[in-house]
Amino acid sequence: MMAAIVWDDAFANMAHVGNSHALPDFWAKRAAGYRAALDPALLELDIAYGSGARHKLDIIRPDGPAQGLAVFVHGGYWMRLDKSHWSDLAEGARALGWAVCIPSYTLTPHARIHQITAEIGAAITTAAARVGGPVCLAGHSAGGHLVTRMLCDDSPLSDAVRARIVHTLSISGLHDLRPLIHTQMNETLQLDAPEAALESAVLHAPFGSSPLTCWVGGSERPEFIRQSQLMAIMWAGLDAQTHCHIDGVHNHFTILGALKQADSPLTAAFTGDFKGTSR
Numbered sequence: 001m002m003a004a005i006v007w008d009d010a011f012a013n014m015a016h017v018g019n020s021h022a023l024p025d026f027w028a029k030r031a032a033g034y035r036a037a038l039d040p041a042l043l044e045l046d047i048a049y050g051s052g053a054r055h056k057l058d059i060i061r062p063d064g065p066a067q068g069l070a071v072f073v074h075g076g077y078w079m080r081l082d083k084s085h086w087s088d089l090a091e092g093a094r095a096l097g098w099a100v101c102i103p104s105y106t107l108t109p110h111a112r113i114h115q116i117t118a119e120i121g122a123a124i125t126t127a128a129a130r131v132g133g134p135v136c137l138a139g140h141s142a143g144g145h146l147v148t149r150m151l152c153d154d155s156p157l158s159d160a161v162r163a164r165i166v167h168t169l170s171i172s173g174l175h176d177l178r179p180l181i182h183t184q185m186n187e188t189l190q191l192d193a194p195e196a197a198l199e200s201a202v203l204h205a206p207f208g209s210s211p212l213t214c215w216v217g218g219s220e221r222p223e224f225i226r227q228s229q230l231m232a233i234m235w236a237g238l239d240a241q242t243h244c245h246i247d248g249v250h251n252h253f254t255i256l257g258a259l260k261q262a263d264s265p266l267t268a269a270f271t272g273d274f275k276g277t278s279r
Contacts, residue, residue, distance in 0.1 A: 007179050007180070007182040007183045008183050008184055008185075010179070010221055010222070010223040011077075011179075011180070011183060011185070011221065011223060012221070013141075013220070013221060013224075013251075013252040013253070016221060016251070017251050017252065017253060020253065023253060024080075024081065024085065027081075027085040027086065028084060028085050030088050031084060031085055031086055031087040031088050031089075032084070032087075033088075034087050034088035034091070035087050038060070041061075042060060042061040042062075042063070043058070043059075043060060043061070044058065044059040044060075044061070044130075045058050046058070047059065047126065047127075047130070048126075049103065049119075049122050049123045049125070049126035049127075050119065050122050050123075052106050052119075053106075054082065054104045054105055054106050054107070055104075055105075055106070055119065055122070055123075056083070056103070056104050057083065057101055057102065057103035057104070057123050057126065057127060058083050058084075058087065058101070058102050058103075059099055059100070059101050059127060059130065059131065060087065060090040060094055060099070060100045060101075060102070061094070061099050062094050062095070062096075062097045062098060062099060064097065065097075066097065066098060066099035066131050066132075066133065067096075067097040067098060067133055067134075068098055068099070068131070068132075068133035068134040068135060068136065068166075069098070069099050069100075069101060069127055069128055069131040069132075069133065069134070069135045069136070070090075070093040070098040070099070070100045070101070070135075070136045070137075070138070070270060070271060071100075071101045071102075071103070071123075071124055071127060071135065071136070071137050071138065071147070072086060072089060072090065072100060072101070072102050072138050072139065072140075072143070072259075072270075073102075073103060073105075073120055073137070073138070073139035073140075073143035073144075073146045073147050074086050074102070074104075074139075074140060074142075074143050075139070075140040075141025075142040075143045075144070075172075076107075076141070076142060077141070077142050077185060077189070078107060078108045078113055078116055078142045078189060079107050079108045079109075079185070079188050079189065080107065082104040083102040083103055083104040084104075086102050087102065088260055089102075089256060089259040089260060090102065090259075091259075091260045091261075091262075092258070092259050092260050092261050092262045092264060092266075092267035092270065093136075093259070093262075093267060093270050093271050095262035096262050096267070096271055098136070098271055099131045101123070101124075101127040101131070103119075103120065103123035103124075103127075105119045105120060105123070105146075106119060108188050108189050108190065109188050109189075109190055112190065112195065113177070113189065113191065113195060113199050114195055114198060114199055116146065117146060117149045117156060117199065118156045120146045120147070120149075120150070120156075121150065121155065121156025121157050122156070124137070124150065124157060124161065125157065125158065125161055128161050128164060133164075134164055134165075134166040134272070135161070135164040135165045135166065136165070136166060136167050136168070136169070136270060136271055136272050137150060137165060137167070137168040137169065138168070138169040138170075138171060138259075138269075138270045139169075139170060139171065139173065140171045140172060140173075140255075140256060141171070141172050141173065141174060141252065142174060143171075143173075144170035144171055144172060144173020144174060144175075144214075145170075145173055145174040145175060145177070145199070145201065147168050147169075147170060147173075148168060148170050148173060148175060148201040148212065148231065149199065149201055149204075150162070150165070150168065151165070151168055151201075151206050151207060151208070151210055151212060152201055152204035152205070152206065152207060153204050153205045153206070153207045154204065155207055162207065162208060162210075163208070165210045166210065166211075166272045167210065167211050167212075167213070167269075167271075167272030168210060168211070168212050168213070169212075169213050169215060169266075169269045169270050170212065170213070170214050170215065170228070170231065171215045171216070171255060171256065171266075172215070172216050172217065172220060172224050172228070172252050172255060173214060173216075173227065173228065173231065174224075174227055175200060175201045175202045175214075175227050175228075175230065175231040176200045176202045176203075176227055176230060176231075177191060177195075177196040177197075177199050177200045178193070178196045178197065178200060179223070180196065181193065181196055201231060202230055202231055202234045202235075205238055206235050206238055206240040209240070209241065211240075211241040211242070211243070211272075212231070212232070212235060212240060212241070212242050212243070213242070213243040213244075213245065213269050214228035214229070214231050214232045214242070214243070214244045214245070215228070215244075215245045215247060215255070215266065215269060216228040216244075216245070216246055216247065216255070217246070217247050217248070217249070217250030217251050217252060217254065217255040218246050218247060218248050218249050218250065219249045219250060219251045220250075220251055220252050220255075221252070224252065225246065228244050228246075229244050231244075232244035245265075245269070247266070
């Protein structure tokens, strides 16, 4: 019982950020306002990448020709939120000339996490067929897990799509899922030991040489800092190009705001231009 209590607190982001219960509604309204202010010709909404109700993605185009595809995968512990909460986070990369894709995916318990990994592979494949050029991936929290899984030795992506990935950014990502078995949220996640190991990127070898940056706030829960550092260290030991960046005093939620700024280091990392220190 003590172990369960400790691990629940280790992953309890909202419990350690004041007024965080209001954030989902705030994000949704802010994102809706952003979409409403954009030229409708730049928005491609609800593109199907599969047959499921949540197998939909949005693409937000730049003002001119796209220089490539930047994919942002949302978090929410694989059990909440959707693409409509995050449209405004496309602005930094969009202003730099990238077409930004934001997919939804089936939430637990209606899908197992390994099935969600496959869904994100399908979403990226669909978006990559619509936007040419290099591909950059980013994901936050559970989304960080999902994009990092695209680089693993069992990636659901084809060799052709994977070869286009020039950088992956895991923001406050989860890369070792085994501790989640000991949390109350596992009643929804339904992780068992084999799936937790399968879905832990730290237990996989990287496929290819595409760089990975793990980015985490300095005021996040210590477990998230540990997971980012662990991911960078493990894959560096397997000859991958990795960076781990601890970003000031940001918490699990404030860390995302810089994606709206074209000149921020976080947006540079999203679009593959961040020059961090290898770890």
